[in-house]
Amino acid sequence: MSQKNSSPALQDAFQDLLANGDPLDATILEATIHRYPQFTTELTEFAVEWVLQDQLPEGNSLEGNSLERETPEDSHLADTSAVPAALDRFRQQLDARDAASARRHAPPNPFESLSPAELLDVAATVGLDKILLAKLRDRRIVADTLPASLSQDLASALQVPAAVINAHLAAPASVPAGLSFKSTGHPEAGSKESFTDAVQRSSLDDEAKAGLLTRE
């Protein structure tokens, strides 16, 4: 994540955390959470990742990702110029790890705030079924393969600019909120597929499928 892509408030929270304590401890984290309660989970996960990466022996890393070690000169956390670097490093870890973390840095999801009924309205308007709708919501369709007209129709139904739809689809695949996982495994956000494949795998009838596939 570069500074320009991250949510400013979240970045402030991270900077606040790192600026207030070296080394990090539970009291500092609690205090930061108190100031930014909306980022409780993010701050906790960040803090845990931070200490685990920063203090493992050289060459060791979580999940096989190798990271460049900070030199002592640039490891001073109170120096704000080091914080974006730290945040960048954090982002790399999250990107490499799981889609749930990546989601935190992704553009807003235009589907997220809709109720099930509203989502179904959108699907009906645009001519999609629930499978396609879910795949679009979760960014499982390669953005470039979506017909422009469909993108336009979606934007219209969702009352957002088309660019938002494109940006949403261009972001990494995500897993919906409130996810629970079995403790021995990590969730695997499914890979993306082409629009054609997604239509073929939908529950639409042949006519509806053909209608979608001929769009441009």
Add this chain to the structure above:
Amino acid sequence: MEALELVRRRARSKRREVLVNVDEEPATSWQLIDACCRRQGYDVFPLAPGDTLLNGAEAVLDRGVEAIFFNAEVARDQAAAVVAHELGHLELHEGTLVCSLEDTDASTPDEPTPAGSQRVASYGVRERQELQANVYARELLLPRHEARRLFLDEELGASTIAARCQLPLDLVRQQLCESLLTPPPPAESTPPPAKSTPPPVISAPEAPANSEPNLPESATPELSLDPFQRAAAEHDGSPLLLEAGPGTGKTRTLIARILRLINSGVDPASILALTFSNKAAREITDRVADVLPHQAPTIWTGTLHAFGLELLRQHHHLVRLDDTIRIYDRSDAIALLEEALPALGLKHHQNLYEPALVLREMLVAISRAKDELVDAEAYQALAAQMRAQASTDKERQTADKALEVAKVYEMYQRTLDWRKAVDFGDLIMKSTRLLESHTAVRTAVRLRHRHVLVDEYQDVNRASARLLQQIAAEGRRLWVVGDSRQAIYRFRGASASNMVRFGDDFPGAERKVLGINYRSSGEIVDTVTRFAKTMRVSDQMLDLQLQSHHRATRRPDAPSYPPEIRILSDREQEVSAVAARIVELRDQQGVALADQAVLCRSNAQLNRLSLGLEARGLPVLHLGSLFERDEVRDMLSLLWLVSDARGGALMRIAAFPHYAIPLEDLRTYLSKIRELKLSTMDGLDQLDKIAGLSPDAVVGFERLNQELADAERTSTPWEILAHYLFDTSVYLRNLICHRSPRQPMQCVALYQFLNFVRQARPGGRGYPPTRLLDKVRRLVLLAEERDLRQIPATALHLDGVKLMTLHGSKGLEFEAVHIPAMTTSSLPSNFRPPRCPPPNGMVTGADGLEAADREALRESHHAEEECLFFVGLSRSKTHLHLYRSRKAGAVQRNPSRFLTALGLATPRVHADTVAPIDSPMTTEPDVLVAIDGLGLQSTPGRDLAAYERCPRRYFYSHLFGLPGTLRVGAFLKTHRAIYEVLDWLKAKPAGPFPELDEITTKLEKAWQRVGPAGHAFEYQYRSLADTIIANLVKAHDGLQLDPIEPLTVALPAGTVTVEPDLWIPLSQDRTLIRLLKTGRKGSFKADDTIYGLFEAGARLRYGLDGFDLEVLHLTDRRRTIVNMSVQRVINRIEKSQRLLFDMQAGAFPPKPDPMTCPRCPYFFVCPTIPRGTLTLEPSS
């Protein structure tokens, strides 16, 4: 009500709603699923495996688009269960959930089996949610009452039901298991709870709270607390140790603390609630979820062992483990070590016949060392230091024993590490070391778990205390609760000294106390307080000052029930008195049986009370030793039958009422299949070749063949038994339809056993049934099956008196408590020093005494006994009855000193006002075996000795010739080889004792034939055998041997002949009669009946002075001279006469013994003998 029963109710309610709209009867699973989904407005979509929406799982519940996606390649019946599982989540839980195939296994039992590594189950909310969804799915698709009806009324088997309803077979089996073998739930009278409740508010109470309640099902959002509880729940800013006496609302206060933290804005995910039992973890999870269903899922609740396991899993790469960690329990550990034991050359800890017993003691010592964070290297160093400082023989011997334990510890740990496995002690020790040595991990844990709560802090051992220090840092947000007077796990290293040291471990700590007892009457509270004053542990604490809420709130004219002691003449009278009091409380005071408990110090006492109360017509909730119950042995015999070609298991199975194969026919069958070289199962298939069977026997065998037709020894034990019980046989129908007072517990026992079978994963060699049978033997021998005696949660509401040990009663409460056996040596129990005491310096008590100091250990034992009694006393709400008998058999019994401490040494009740209830039969007569031809003209002495050891085993092996089962390990093979040499020696004609070379050649031949040739540790076993043979030769160097002549003793009932091993002429007038034993002398005494017969026989032949009789122990070449007094010999002869007489009368009663029985080849069939007469050839 059991929490899962609420889930089942909701499922049944949903099913009823939906079935109204389904026209077809019976509905298939898919029709039902379809109807459920339509009702919820959900669609179900099968997706290709690997479809991106599945996220690598088998099913996804997506509330956002109101859909359930599932893997289309899952079999249709399984798919129905998978979707039903997701419907369970929809009904019960929030959020989108992704479930793997393992999560959606709707046949998963409700409870993990409380044995082995399954004890460290994770009780996180995620696991609970998956379990709830599985239970919901099962009940939705096939409600228990429906499963029961189909099985019993329509007589359909599991396979037929599964095919008809299109359900997975294992789901059907699980529902049948639960519906047939567990008691029906309480009637459905209250509606199910709402899914979510508003967040709670903790408000100042108007009046003190009720006694330790479970939150009601329609949970109120408020927890009212008394001032003590509120002060504790609201504590802030420093570590807190809350001393909570019995009945003061400890768990309630802990829950309130959690709620208060969350209400004040603390992230629930930062709360870590640690308990010391899975049951307590479950209770906290359920109670918090009742009030905060959305927040509860993220609180980590569980035992310290489960937390340690999770730490090790997460950071396995740092501790050289894999991410799937294998946990070894004690029986696994023994299986690992026993055959390698000779490699260590142990001297002090050696048992050539049953190395498991020696290993068990050493593993206890090793576990204790891990409780103190002492690794193998440190143990060795301490033992070596002890040896260096030893100045007496006794001290040197103690140190040498410790050094041997160190050797075993080192080998054991190396084996575990090589296998990347851990044991229970490692879960704490390794995780403590991980946190102590890895700053990053320690900091990460502290960042994630910022608020730490610990229940039962008095049960913390040193290792756990250090782990907590690593987790909680300086403890600013640490909150612990405990009661030093209830510290009853010292044998696990738990010590009240950790409560004393809390302030040192966490500087700045505060202490608070809960002061109001809500459980018990004023009289009980007074009794408990009085006893507390006399407890050793009270020296280190403030006085127990409890206010009784009941006293404060009861009416002035309400009756009072002071505790009472009853003194009876003997044990039978004692049981009668207990029974009478139970009935009186039920009939005159309205105290239901289920609200009464009998608490005993030991399992042996429990068994006695259980049998006695049942004989007097009282239903009891007591499983006892699971693997010794008849119905469980029936199942074990079936497994034995399937896995062993020789058919010994038929001794029990033939007696199943629906086979009813007579005894003589059984022998005919077994000898014929041996002759024809057929396996048992092949013989059943080829009955036409087995001549001489009666028509009844043919019918029985044919039925057995049909019912076991598909059983394969390569199948899992669960598959074999489930198929037999739920598909092919009438065993279960017969059990359920035959009502008797014992039937409910028989069913519960089977349920518990099947749960165990389903979840056990024994390692080792052989087919799956054989491995399980071996595991069962080890568990019984090592007394590791204690946890299986617990009544499963689904059966706790059975109407019956609860019987449990004092240990087992911890945390529970009953309207009436009965504590029998209040005598010295019973309660408190006698101190038995550990067989492998820890080396000096390993454990230091709070008073600085070295733990190896015997007096310190004794003191610690007595302190724990006091705590145990304190726990027992404080379980009572209203009625407390103590009992003791003046005699146990012929032995006088003195009153327990605890009675003096209670002021009850002089009984309050002099003449019993309640007539005792006697058993209709004082003793159950044993079945006599009708035997024709048992003309015992002459009985070998060794046969008589075998009969004396266990008449039933003697019948099986000597009279019937029943094939047994016993894994012949390397030790036994070594013995067989040695005994072949000794037999050869006995048969030699007169002459000089053979030279070493000649005997060694014989040994070599025997070794190749029957010894452990080719074993991984063959060298060590052979060294052992060579030592024994060398000692044999040394002891007889230069001596002559005469041919063996049997000695004869004529008795009225017949003649007994005894044969010595060696006959050595010492002079013209004197003969040395020698008996050989392969082991060490140890504490051996030649006092048994057989030695009396040798004495008598020798005296009859030689007179008093013409012989020497001795036993030579070949491992250490020590001798035991046999020289009984005349009276002793006469007693032994009279005993022999009685034994012969009983044998001829056909009396072959079993002689149960906890050490011998698990090693008996007939363990699984004993004590069954099918009906009928056995005809023997007359003996010469």
